Amino acid sequence: MTDDIEGVVKDFVLKEFLPGEDPHELTDSTPLITGGVLDSIATLKVVMFIEERFGITLQAHEVDSEHLDTIAQIAQLVRAKKS
Amino acid sequence: MTAAVFGKTNGTIPRKELVQGGIGIKSYVLILVQLGLLTLLLRQFQIESAAFIRLALLAFCGFAVHALLPMRYRLPFFVALSLAGIVLVLDIVNSVWIVGIGLVLIGICHLPVSFRIRGLLLLIVGSLLVALRAKWVEAPALDAIWPILGSMFMFRLIVYFYDLRHDKAPVSPVRTLAYFFMLPNACFPLFPVVDYKAFRRNYYDDDAYRTYQVGVDWMLRGVVHLILYRYIYYHMTLAPSEVTGPAQLLQYLVANFLLYLRVSGLFHLIVGMLYLFGFRLPETHNRYLLASSFTDFWRRINIYWKEFMQRIFYYPMVFRFRKLGTTKAMVLATMLVFALTWFLHAYQWFWLRGTVLLVWQDVLFWVVLGLVVVANSLYEIKYGRERSLGKSGQTWRNLGMVTLKTFATFWFICVLWSFWTADSLSNWLSLWSALGGQYTVDALICPAIILAVILAGSVEGKGLRNTRASTQDEGSWRRTRLVTVVSLLALIAVSVESVHQQFGAKLATTIHSLRSGHLSRLDTAKLERGYYENLLSVDRFNSQLWEVYTKKPANWLDVQNAGLKRFTGDFAQTELVPSFVSQTPYGTLSVNRWGMRDQDHELIPPANTYRIALLGASSVMGWGVGDGETFEALVESRLNRERATAADTSYEMLNFAVPGYQPPQQLAALDKALTFSPNAVIYVATGRELSRAMSYLVEVVHKKIEIPYEPLRDIVRKAGLDPSMDEATSLRRLEPFSIEILSSTYRRIVEQAQAHGAVAVFVFLPQVREGTWQEETPETLRIAESAGFATIDMSDVYKGQDIATIRLAEWDDHPNRRGHELIASRLYDELQKKRETILKPASHAPKN
Numbered sequence: 001m002t003d004d005i006e007g008v009v010k011d012f013v014l015k016e017f018l019p020g021e022d023p024h025e026l027t028d029s030t031p032l033i034t035g036g037v038l039d040s041i042a043t044l045k046v047v048m049f050i051e052e053r054f055g056i057t058l059q060a061h062e063v064d065s066e067h068l069d070t071i072a073q074i075a076q077l078v079r080a081k082k083s
Numbered sequence: 084m085t086a087a088v089f090g091k092t093n094g095t096i097p098r099k100e101l102v103q104g105g106i107g108i109k110s111y112v113l114i115l116v117q118l119g120l121l122t123l124l125l126r127q128f129q130i131e132s133a134a135f136i137r138l139a140l141l142a143f144c145g146f147a148v149h150a151l152l153p154m155r156y157r158l159p160f161f162v163a164l165s166l167a168g169i170v171l172v173l174d175i176v177n178s179v180w181i182v183g184i185g186l187v188l189i190g191i192c193h194l195p196v197s198f199r200i201r202g203l204l205l206l207i208v209g210s211l212l213v214a215l216r217a218k219w220v221e222a223p224a225l226d227a228i229w230p231i232l233g234s235m236f237m238f239r240l241i242v243y244f245y246d247l248r249h250d251k252a253p254v255s256p257v258r259t260l261a262y263f264f265m266l267p268n269a270c271f272p273l274f275p276v277v278d279y280k281a282f283r284r285n286y287y288d289d290d291a292y293r294t295y296q297v298g299v300d301w302m303l304r305g306v307v308h309l310i311l312y313r314y315i316y317y318h319m320t321l322a323p324s325e326v327t328g329p330a331q332l333l334q335y336l337v338a339n340f341l342l343y344l345r346v347s348g349l350f351h352l353i354v355g356m357l358y359l360f361g362f363r364l365p366e367t368h369n370r371y372l373l374a375s376s377f378t379d380f381w382r383r384i385n386i387y388w389k390e391f392m393q394r395i396f397y398y399p400m401v402f403r404f405r406k407l408g409t410t411k412a413m414v415l416a417t418m419l420v421f422a423l424t425w426f427l428h429a430y431q432w433f434w435l436r437g438t439v440l441l442v443w444q445d446v447l448f449w450v451v452l453g454l455v456v457v458a459n460s461l462y463e464i465k466y467g468r469e470r471s472l473g474k475s476g477q478t479w480r481n482l483g484m485v486t487l488k489t490f491a492t493f494w495f496i497c498v499l500w501s502f503w504t505a506d507s508l509s510n511w512l513s514l515w516s517a518l519g520g521q522y523t524v525d526a527l528i529c530p531a532i533i534l535a536v537i538l539a540g541s542v543e544g545k546g547l548r549n550t551r552a553s554t555q556d557e558g559s560w561r562r563t564r565l566v567t568v569v570s571l572l573a574l575i576a577v578s579v580e581s582v583h584q585q586f587g588a589k590l591a592t593t594i595h596s597l598r599s600g601h602l603s604r605l606d607t608a609k610l611e612r613g614y615y616e617n618l619l620s621v622d623r624f625n626s627q628l629w630e631v632y633t634k635k636p637a638n639w640l641d642v643q644n645a646g647l648k649r650f651t652g653d654f655a656q657t658e659l660v661p662s663f664v665s666q667t668p669y670g671t672l673s674v675n676r677w678g679m680r681d682q683d684h685e686l687i688p689p690a691n692t693y694r695i696a697l698l699g700a701s702s703v704m705g706w707g708v709g710d711g712e713t714f715e716a717l718v719e720s721r722l723n724r725e726r727a728t729a730a731d732t733s734y735e736m737l738n739f740a741v742p743g744y745q746p747p748q749q750l751a752a753l754d755k756a757l758t759f760s761p762n763a764v765i766y767v768a769t770g771r772e773l774s775r776a777m778s779y780l781v782e783v784v785h786k787k788i789e790i791p792y793e794p795l796r797d798i799v800r801k802a803g804l805d806p807s808m809d810e811a812t813s814l815r816r817l818e819p820f821s822i823e824i825l826s827s828t829y830r831r832i833v834e835q836a837q838a839h840g841a842v843a844v845f846v847f848l849p850q851v852r853e854g855t856w857q858e859e860t861p862e863t864l865r866i867a868e869s870a871g872f873a874t875i876d877m878s879d880v881y882k883g884q885d886i887a888t889i890r891l892a893e894w895d896d897h898p899n900r901r902g903h904e905l906i907a908s909r910l911y912d913e914l915q916k917k918r919e920t921i922l923k924p925a926s927h928a929p930k931n
Contacts, residue, residue, distance in 0.1 A: 017470050018470055036470075061399075064394055
């Protein structure tokens, strides 16, 4: 299950925002927001995706680089919400 | 020192091997050497203010200690250093006020009551501060602290309170103090909106040496931006009236936008300095000239602002409107964010300046930018946008497309920026008439340079932004080091006079001009006019003139002396109010019964009296000095004391100067002066006579004021001026007649004086200013001589003097008491040299 969240999010990010990129280049610690991959529109798409996919609800103040900057952080947030 | 401080941290560093805050001895020395070079560079180019250079020295010396301290002492040391910085830049009393008010605001955030009540209390205290700032309640003790207090709390308090409300991370009092009073802030009213979470989270989260080194790199980048800014500001900016063809139009548009380099330069300096203390903050700007779309531009320019708006307003609004559908919510939230940006821009202006900024250009600028960003966002929602991890290869086609899109975006932003910063809509519209001008090869220079820069800049770099420096490979890291050190050395070398003199006179002069910060010729002209006008063009945050105005107290002399002048309804428009008396901090300002700032005089000169009438503007009237301290009074007194020509002759100098008078208005002053039967008329010019005479004619035509002087009426006719014409067009039309306007004005003064038996004398007296723009002076002197004046050139009267000690204030470059003494001494000597022609014996009888 642990790997699933990271994997699912990574697949989504690759497919939605980085088509054609080498999947190995996107690691769990790649900075997505501060690195410029996810802008506000893309960040909201990720939010909608994880809310729908994992059945959780995010608060507006959680939408920031502290919680969503890397795949690892996203997975951690999802786990915290689900537990 | 301990191993924890001098950890082994060189090379490409796996994170687990990092020692928090540790630095090798070689790396430590290397950083200190670069900071030494940077200090030299700041001094050589006089970057920003003397206060900033002192603050930078404090920061660099502080770094030397801070980097060696055990981790637990570093943040308290940073707070102590920051507070010392505030005292260094302001003074102890002002610092106590800032820290005191700041502690009250922070204290409210932590009261043991609900957030709602805390928010309410903040609003109440904020309202009280608004009342004080707006001068509804008098608090003169606080006058000096508002811009800095405002820049510390106006946005950061919002971020802090928001995070306090939502963040579960424990709060440390020392970190809070570090956040609000952070070191470089004392020097910069315009400060990036640092995010509290980033400030807290990224503290020493990477190799210390590399973090410090990035700080040095960014500060250097900031200095380069500021030097480029000076080049643009001094040598490329044009007034709308100077835009006569396509080449000038393009130069105007580009130069106007590139003035923003000042903001990006300052922000790099500020954040780079914070890196020296372990705060690894995100970049403040990301190559904003290379934005390839409007959304891209918004994301790249002033990133901290965008992040602030996004976190505090955009996301909460999107979540609130989600029930409308995500796309609608995004569009609505984006438009509201731009509306709020406008409002907060005015809010910022209020805290920094104390007045409300409501300029419709601001509203329209943010509306248009908001609309194009929304349109762009909708496109991106539908079609997506290209993103990359920076490792994939870039094709030529892709490079070409990005370059073209960036080129188009750049020009659109330039046009929008020109609209935002224009004095008026009519001036902005008149710019476009230049498209009907002559198309020369010059018109291609600007676009060609921009295209080349964009093409080079669009070549995709490797890697993502804001990654930790420790992840950079060794080879690339060493190359970056080399670039930094070589750039530092090269810039220092170029700044040395004996070096840049080798590059030829023209280039050497240009480099020399970049070595100090002063007002450009255009802003100097605006400042001269600004004493008496409420210039909206000053209301721009990246303007150096705006900065000067920020320091000007709201109750400066122009306010205290309200009532000094009255309207006349004729060509002169204004005159001094007879018998007006005002007490100012600089002494009493009294106007006699005839409307002269002078002691009382009879209409008919007493026997054996040699009478001199003095014409001029504010410096001659004695703006900022008390009665009896004007150079006119001092010269008069010395002439009588020393009986310069004949023992039985008395001297009277009659001061007919009126603040704000332009050359053509002196014709009216002359008519009045001649009724007092002077033996000599001294006309004092303070610079920029040609353009000021032109501007005045445009003004009277616009106001439909009758011009009583036929030669000037004739020029207006020939130029085809019309009251409905915008200012820039009118000035363009008058430009070919500028010499004729001044010549005919001067000729009339000489002819009228001589017709009344008086000697006409022309004195050139510059404003008290550093880096004066005297491009019109030689021509003015030539015209004065041709008109028949006996001329006295006092251009160098302030030479060798410390300008700060002889001018009234930084925002008011009139001579102070010492300045007047200096002028009086020089004028007396000059009159002595020409006593045979000017100081004739009193037996000389003027004709009435």
